[in-house]
Amino acid sequence: MEQGSGKIADGAEKQPRTERGRKTLRKLLDAATIEFGERGFHEASISGITRRAGVALGSFYTYFDSKDAIFRALVSDMSDSVKRAARDALTEPMTAFEVEKAALRGFLEFASEHKEIYRIIDEAEFVDPASYRTHYETIAARIRDRLQQGADRGEFRDGLGEAHAWAIMGMNVFLGLRFAIWGEADDWSADDVADAASDLLRTGIARQR
Amino acid sequence: MEQGSGKIADGAEKQPRTERGRKTLRKLLDAATIEFGERGFHEASISGITRRAGVALGSFYTYFDSKDAIFRALVSDMSDSVKRAARDALTEPMTAFEVEKAALRGFLEFASEHKEIYRIIDEAEFVDPASYRTHYETIAARIRDRLQQGADRGEFRDGLGEAHAWAIMGMNVFLGLRFAIWGEADDWSADDVADAASDLLRTGIARQR
Structure with missing residues (x-):
């Protein structure tokens, strides 16, 4: 990107x-x-x-x-880059589940090409706490909007809210840390990781009966 | 605790x-x-x-x-505390889903009483990167074990692995950040947050048909 x-x-x-x-x-x-x-x-x-x-x-x-x-300007610039990476991965038409999956895949690809992003965002917790908090609150608000749109379209269930948005963001951030930042390139694919997360969101982890 | x-x-x-x-x-x-x-x-x-x-x-x-x-000893000590907080919340007998929920609730309660834990673990990324990585790899390995046990008991589906463990850990970490660390005490309950996460794991976010 x-x-x-x-x-x-x-x-x-x-x-x-x-x-x-x-x-x-x-x-x-x-x-x-x-x-x-x-x-x-x-x-x-x-x-x-x-x-x-x-x-x-x-x-x-x-x-x-x-x-x-x-530094403050850089955190804001990186927030914008993360937003664009997720958004640029979207094409029309997509189902609400496809949107979540594409946004994660876009983020994983962005993070693997810009590994410094974790270190800089994470250091903001100490250097500029307000920027750190704004970064995550902004992403969570975008996810909440997508959850609402998915519910409006009848694809997601009703009653999804703040906790679900932060849960999804946390999933995405830690999958990025594990694979895009710490993973060996041969060891993972953005598609496989996004598939695993998407299946989790789609049906949970219960054995289907 | x-x-x-x-x-x-x-x-x-x-x-x-x-x-x-x-x-x-x-x-x-x-x-x-x-x-x-x-x-x-x-x-x-x-x-x-x-x-x-x-x-x-x-x-x-x-x-x-x-x-x-x-500092290094403290990160290791806090890792042990997180482990105990999750483990002490468990009682027998519990289903595999109840174990995940109780572990998250125990962690949320621990984090709300020890808000400094996020700052110290997060600072380890810069001060002592090996401890930081070990902290998360150890937790992820415990979650993988629990996923395997849940599958062995027929409760979780087969094929859950590294990505699912890191997804669940990320959910828990970010729910702790949003609610236990940044939330106002009147604004959330560990039960409600653990319920939301548990429902997500149990059935995903799709509208049930």
Whole structure:
């Protein structure tokens, strides 16, 4: 998935007005992904980010006034990327179950190509707790909407709510951790993992009688 | 749940040989829970731990040779606590579905009384990645065993495996985060959340026809 698509850097202090500025901001965020992903927040430095991005230090301060600020912008940017990865995996027409499965498969593929995402989102719990919480609350709200749409279409049962949305999100996050992040590439396929999760959602784990 | 029950501090460099030593080690770990939970690993200090524990600095070095060492011991101790919280919630006889539900309810109650557990386990991803991974791999292995037992008893379907275990663990972890850690006490009950998760496992989310 191209990270450059869509709106970027909600968290940037100043939005670029030119195409060149937009590219510079994108370079800074992509460099920050590597710098924070490899070194962690505390060891990461602004000069490390600008060096990786190949831009001047002054350009950094055009958009961000601190390491905290670009980290916050990066978490928001990654939230958007996760959203797009799940959404881009959807095609019309799909049943509500197919939507859940495609969203998970899209996320697994995204995470396996951007393994740094777990480390950065997880580090936000300590560096920027509000962003961490917003990240998950936003995803859970999207899942709740999909559960409601599935119920409206008569596919999902009524009465699904907050707990079910967080349960599904937790499933997806931990399947990503186990397979996309910690798994060996030969050891799993996004299709198989998404199938297992989809079967669980479709019929549970009881033996059918 | 009493944290002092069971074996303690696998990770301690030296195991206490006396009851008094055992109590000192327990005090150090309980104080470390608060120190790391409130201040985070980087801000936490050995002197902060011994002050909270009311023990002399020399006693710390009887058991641990560094802040890293007691953090590692604490993650291992918390893994054991999570295991006991889930296990203590079980009574005989229970169906396999009742076991899953009781284990989740026990975990939710434990987490709501020990809210620092998320912060400490999550920080292990950065401070001590091996402990972090072991924590989850150990829990997933226990869930896999229970899935196998449930299948052997004819209650769960065949073919449940690694993906299902991680899906269930992720459900439980995120339900704990949403309700036990972030929820207002009046806003949820461990019974209701465990019921929702149990229904999901039992029949999935499809509308019954």
